[in-house]
Amino acid sequence: MEKVPMTAEGLKSLEDELKILKSVERPAIIKAIAAAREHGDLSENAEYTSAREKQGFIEGRVIEVEDIISRAEVIDYFKLTGTVVKFGATVQLADEDTDEKVKYQIVGPYEADLTKRRISVTSPIGRALIGKTVGDTVEVQTPSGARSYEVVTVQFK
Numbered sequence: 001m002e003k004v005p006m007t008a009e010g011l012k013s014l015e016d017e018l019k020i021l022k023s024v025e026r027p028a029i030i031k032a033i034a035a036a037r038e039h040g041d042l043s044e045n046a047e048y049t050s051a052r053e054k055q056g057f058i059e060g061r062v063i064e065v066e067d068i069i070s071r072a073e074v075i076d077y078f079k080l081t082g083t084v085v086k087f088g089a090t091v092q093l094a095d096e097d098t099d100e101k102v103k104y105q106i107v108g109p110y111e112a113d114l115t116k117r118r119i120s121v122t123s124p125i126g127r128a129l130i131g132k133t134v135g136d137t138v139e140v141q142t143p144s145g146a147r148s149y150e151v152v153t154v155q156f157k
Contacts (some may be wrong), residue, residue: 001070001071002071003071003072003073004068004071004072004073004109004110005073005075005087005108006072006073006074006075006107006108006110006111007074007075007077007088007107007108007111008074008076009111010071010072010107010108010110011069011074011110012074013111014065014068014069014110015069017065018065018066018069019060020064021058021061021065022062025058026062027060028058029042029051029054029055029058030055032047032051032054033048033051033052033055034049034086035047036050036051041131053105062087068110073079075087075088077089077156078156078157079156080156081135081156082154082156083134083154084120084132084133084154085106085129085130085131085132085133085151085154086106086130086156087106087107087108087121087130088105088106088107088141088156089105089106089154089155090103090104090105090106090154090156090157091103091104091105091106091129091151091153091154091155092151092152092153093138093149093150093151093152094149094150095107095147095148096137096148096149096150097147097148101152102117103117104117104118104119104125104129105117105118105119106119106120106126106129106130107119107120107121108120108121109121109122124140124141124142125138125140125149129151132151133151133154134151134152134154135150135151136150136151137142137149137150137151138151
């Protein structure tokens with residue numbers, strides 16, 4: 001069973017999602033199925049079919065989240081220091097072509113969220129950054145072609 005690296009925040013988020021799925025979503029869909037059943041013939045009941053599909057999705061997600069939580073390996077990046085990029089680091093990069101700067105935090109695959117500038121340690125850029133230090137250059141293949149970045153800062157906060 002492969003361990004999944006994760007921050008404490010990522011684990012809490014998954015635990016919160018699991019709690020909502022089990023205590024809110026699951027009971028609500030059970031009520032919706034019961035209400036749809038009362039409408040008669042189930043073979044032509046779109047509400048019933050839709051509710052059963054949603055129930056399948058919820059149950060599948062419960063199993064998936066429970067599996068991820070059971071394999072979670074929480075890494076306390078607050079205890080880490082230095083200038084070498086590791087899991088949990090917040091890295092500022094400078095695009096070598098445009099000099100545009102961007103910051104990313106390297107997190108586990110199930111907590112990555114580009115809108116929050118959190119990238120997965122298993123993503124192409126995450127893999128390229130691990131082990132690099134301030135001043136190093138990384139080249140990453142992106143959908144728009146190869147890009148080069150310089151590591152400007154590495155922080156563990």
